[in-house]
Amino acid sequence: MPAPSIRSRAGAPPLGLAVALVLVGIASVQLGAGVAKTLFDEVEPTAIVWLRLATSSLVLVALARPRLRGRTREEWLTVLAFGASLGVMNWAIYQSFSRIPIGVAVTFEFVGPLTLAALGFSRRRDLAWVALAGVGVVLLGAERSGLDPLGVGFALLAGAAWASYILLSARTGRQWPGLDGLAVASVVALVVVTPGLVGVDAGGLADTRILLLGAAVGLLSSVVPYSAELVALRRLPAATFGVLMSLEPAAAALVxxxxxxxxxAPAQWLAIGCVVAASIGATRAAGPRQAAPAPD
Structure with a gap:
């Protein structure tokens, strides 16, 4: 989940601490994904996504207490689109996690922000990063062991939603102060995902253990990383933040x-390495205009 565009250095942490906070956020997001996947044998992925969004929505609304009156039509359209992309992104990546390894899913998902970064390239030589990412994707596709095509499709859908999310996050940050836009968007995402519970066996949601673990997923995957990144972005340039976020696929594979x-397989680790390197290179080439915030 990206922090709003807060560039003030007031109360900014030391550089080393800021980097550490981003790394904590990355580890927390992927640990949340790992915990979520351990529950898929008991509860449908859609139900876990719903629990995650419900938890983050409650916490963010309680913290932000967003002001809703006096908003323009443009501001509402922006936050509604932002929330929709957030909901699709969360739902699609969890559907992917249930079918293919987490590290592979997040690597395919990175195609979205990498494509977005590539659109900002002004030099032809920077397209080499796109080629390197392409090599990684080809290597993943060549290793078909345990690679469900539907899982890959869901990961790519999540990546497309992630690219949309990055653009809409920046616009929301400009139009809605503080946490207001993010809090409202989280509620919208929850509403978007809720119809997916129809026809899904959500009986596990009545289990206290599942509810607690689902709430933990929401805290690990949304609240903790957001808080860490919010503080870190007071000190880190967007490009540096984007480079650090490029470690997501490797962190996902380790979790x-x-x-x-x-x-x-060794080829899959090599593929993840290619995509991580391509993401770092693409972020540096795109400069401060593009960063790849972590998905909510």
């Missing part, structure tokens, strides 16, 4: 290995 017990 998949350590938390879920997912093993990847």
């Amino acid at each position: 998949g290995l350590l938390v879920v017990g997912e093993t990847l």
